[in-house]
Amino acid sequence: MNWGATLPLLVLASSLLPGLVIFFLPEERVATRTTLNLAGAVLKLVLVGVMIWGVFHGSHYETRLPLLPGLDLLLRADSLSMLFVVLSSILWLVTTVYAVGYLEGSPNRSRFFGFFSLCVTATVGVALAGNLVTFLLFYELLTLATYPLIVHRGTDEARRAGRTYLIYTVAGGTLLLLGTVWLYTLTGTLDFTARGFLSGLDEAHHAALIIIFVLLIAGLGVKAALIPLHGWLPQAMVAPAPVSALLHAVAVVKAGAFGIVRVVYDVYGVQFSASLGVTLPLAIVAAATIIYGSMRALFQDDLKRRLAFSTVSQVAYIVLGIAIAGPVAAVGGLVHLVHQGVMKITLFFCAGNLAETLGIHKVSEMNGVGRRMPWTMVAFTVAVFGMMGAPPLAGFISKWHLGLGALDVGQGWVIFILAGSSLLNAAYFLPILYAAWFKPPPDSWPAERSFGRRETAWALLAPPLVTAFLTLALGLLASAPFGLLQWARFITQLEYAP
């Protein structure tokens, strides 16, 4: 029991404490810092492993700290939170390795890694949050921890991006706060409960509940980059590549999407929100986001900006899967939470590699880059096909369940959205691949750095390869026992079982 109460705290502490220590490390103690970072990441992974084992065998991990009379800070490991915790702790390890390689020799690294760790702490906190107020706490902490990472470079552009980010996210956080408090005044509890805790509420409150839903979704939608709240995301791509990777794949965007899952499942409950009539509008917003994001991505020449718009589009899949309000689509949405993370992080790693090794930032500069950096581009290619939903990669599994789920509940229009999105995905990704693999390389690259016989530094190359491999494995082994799909089915069963 005692162990059950401390484990969630330990999981948080495994990144929080190294982060705090790192803040105070002098700049030049690279080895200590790296060791701390990696040790924290590995430790977290181990702890999460223990936790999964426990959750699978029916243990309960729950930490309660009183926040206000009648309101607790609650950390709890349930099946849904484990999904996100696992994703973030694995990708954190990978990203840490990458960041160490990426930032080698640049200034302010202690600050960077400190906030980096805080950011992951906040993400894991978001995942483990057992009620809405705890969620809110870590959600805001995430905003604060990410801001320094976005403005890390300190250029005017970066600061502008940081400002935009803050305007959006702080406003979003405020809406979330408002919604949360209002909900609290109606119910007196905020603990996440499978299938929601609102359905027993009086009919008279239903109008208020709809408004609260809108408030909550708007607050979360800012981070999840639903249109029209996505404006900060493309700007935030000025951040260093590991940060973009983290923003898009693990932390911020995902926290928003995850929050929407939580609100729909564990606050309102799918059946109840469907009966309130709020899921269909949400699905429509998500669908619009999918298409709009892809359309915008088509016209970006800046590689990272294109990827950013692609994130806008892809994250909406998760929301769509939830909003379709059927068990199969929900599985699709949930697995896409993980899949999108793995694929998008690969893409950003690769973009970072190109920028760091060859000085390439634009799609138009990528001619023939496949010859110079074959491994990087192999990873990139795998991720791109995954994004397009080509079998047998991860994206296919998500799309499959989304489409099937939509048919299941008789919302056939969704499969046309999926088709359109795939088409647009192909339209903005395949030209990149074509240029990279089949066009002749230029005489010289914009800013080439030599790494001897390897195409780039080892720490930069290994992470994208690992995540690309994960993309493949997540698709191929989707149905394997103990696989992701099973886990997602388990979660949705809790939500949909009669």
Next chain:
Amino acid sequence: MNTVLSALPLILAPLLPLLLAFPALRSRLPRPCYIALLPALILLIVPPPVSIDLPWLLLGTGLGIDDRAGRLLLAMSVLVWVAAAGLLHSANDKPADERLTSCFLLTLAGHLGAILATDLVGFFTFSVLMGYGFYALLVTGGDEGIRRAARVYLVCLILADLALFEALLIAAATAKDLGFETVRQAMAQSASPGLYLSMVLAGFALKAGVWPLHFWLLPAFRSSRPAVALLLGAVPVAIALLGLVRWLPLGEVRLPALGLIIQGLGVAAMLYAILAGIKRTPLTRLPACAAIFVTGLFTTTLGAGLGDPAAWSRYGNLAYFLILLLGLGVAALVAAGRWLQAGSHSPAIPRKPVDASVAWFERWPGAVTRWATQLGADTLPRLRAAWLAKVSGCRRQIRAWQRTLDSGERFLRRWAHAITLFLLLGIVIVFVGALSWVW
């Protein structure tokens, strides 16, 4: 034990080429393109039926060969791929161009997998792999013309995959699992198979380049490298036709109207192919026309099958033979065309010095192939010369016939002749008719 023995080559057939597609994994291997084909070859001699279930893979899939047709197809593929592998690297390629080999092997993996797949998802997966691999194969080192063709192919491919994906979803929503047989029956019983059928038809028609959608085939045949042209028939086209056979609930549903339309398309395709073949006859065009013709033939059969299930159950196997014919025939035509075109100026095969660092027992594959190539290289030119002589003789004869026909045409163009002939014909018919009535 037996199952293990048979399952191993079954899995390896697509897996080995896939693995070898990574340059690092094949750098120590002599002739990886041939080695990659070995499991498929072994599979040919394993007694049927062979199959294996892979429930943990993807959405649960499997591999297997159930019938004779599958084996035949496999044999055809092996044959064509061996030939293509021989032609893959032409003399002016840089030896270090590993990408071509990688693309080749990827396509091979997709192709074999698609033949061996036992359910829709597996088939779809492998055909996607094959499609993109083939695109890469087309475009690698190609000129502007081939790039344009490849681009068109790519667009077709994307659209086709989308359509097929939708079809898959519909199938999955209708049937309880995605084995070919289950889906066929489920679709036959389904209330509204229209969307599924049209998606499948559109998807595979795009992939196969069936007549009105054939626009990428012609330039692709014209200007791609020999190995790729050799594969054009057997790989994208044949597999797409195979897909049609496997995905459609043929012999189960009766859709006369749709069948008629498809038949019409098939006939039109054949006519087009004949006209195109006669009108412009550069040798390299011929295989393309042949491909379109056979495809048309196939489409006609398919239309008939859709219109009349009974006919399909009787003559359905014909479709497989058509596919076979397509793969082999087109390949043969291409080979012949190139071979004839190459004429007497065949490139000298460079002799590789024996690598002394390799142990003798590692040298034997190289030695064997060297010996075989020598054998071929020494005898072939003479054969080719003889053929050339014969072919040009034939051509002369054809020309003579054409001249005769032409003069006949000119003769007919004169009004007087035409009217005389017409009247004569009328008199004869009336006469014959009257005679038969009287009798």
Next chain:
Amino acid sequence: MSDIHWPVIVILLPLAGGVACFLWPRRSVLLGLLTALGVVACVAGLGGQVVEQGAQRYAVGGWGAPLGIDLYADGLSLLMLTVTAVVGLGISVYSSGYFERARYGQDRARHFWPVWLFLWTALNALFLSADIFNLYVTLELLGLAAVALVALAGGADAVSGAMRYLLVSLLGSLFYLLGVALLYHSFGSVDIAILAQRVEPSPAVWAAMGLMIVGLLLKTALFPLHFWLPSVHASAPAPVSALLSALVVKASFYILLRLWLEVFPFANAALAQLLGLLGAAAVFWGGFQALRQTRLKMLIAYSTVAQLGYLFLAFPLASITGWTGALYMLLSHAAAKTAMFMAAGNILYFGGHDRIADLDRVVQRLPLTITAFALAGISIMGLPPSGGFIAKWLLLETAIRSAQWWWGGVLILGGLLSAAWVFKVVGYAFTRSEVPHEARAVPATMEWTALLMAVLAILLGLFAPWLLALLEIGSPFGRENAG
């Protein structure tokens, strides 16, 4: 333990310390710090007593209510005392660094300690007073000590600021005194508890109420009576600014609260709405002004104006949760604002200026300071898990429960405004400026105190249940259905 007269000791100890500092100026730092520690210990003792035995009434010299001086300690007083003690300790530590080697000579340092300790005495006495006249006396003492501290910086700015402050302070006290006189005349007592039983609405009472509230509002610097505050707070030395913002203005608010709750419970809703409205106006006005400022200390001073506005939002909400929310706001604001002024002091100390536009060169060299500022900012913005968040949550909850939306809107928008100015400053920590600045090293104590105060403001968010339980002692806000 239980028979020690903690209330008296809590008042006498800083007085004795102040006198000692005055007598032995060379040892003033040591004496001052010791006194601060002692006061903290004594407050803790008092706290223990109150927690154990409930609210305490203590008659000085045994004379009892109508004639003698009564001291009264319930949860509310205890909380105020605790804040004062903690912030006071922080300020003492900070000042030991600030005045020791600052450009202010030994002279000023010598003046600082006694005056500061007198001020502390006045504060403690104020929070423990049980009658309104006593409150007046302590208020006056407090004002005078504060004026003296403001003048400590020297220079024309500081002196004119101090003069203005003196006038305002005297004016405010005067109004209050008139009110006291009226009440005494009508009911023959100045004891709050007795007044609470006797007072009933009458023209004289209304007049007294008006006078007292206006006087106190002036001293609390509620919009639009805040005109004197920014320049005074900005021109004072950093620890003094911290004191003024964190504690001194809160003292008059405390009096107002006490009177409102106990002497004038019949005050009508319109007045409450008016106060709330003024509070809302303060929130917006202060927020916008803060955003416009080009000097860091002015900015922080205007933010104080805004934050004081929040406190008055509790009046129209008028429920226990609302009052607790306001009190919690007061608490966390005290800690956060102290940290902010300390950080500003560090920046000024280090770079010699506090122009916001040129801040980047300074703050990059003072990571601890800017961290302190940022953490304090989090609390001011009301982001979780800070004390400010708890306060905001409580107020928001009350606003929604009582269906008074607009106050919730004020809270939300005010939070956004403060976020805007906090990040305007914090953003300067992340520029590329590499130019080394002609700088003096900042003593470590100053940086760390600022940081610790900021961390305290954050931690307040995690210990709310205990503090709220403390506040309930003696139920200063009445029972659940009161108000």
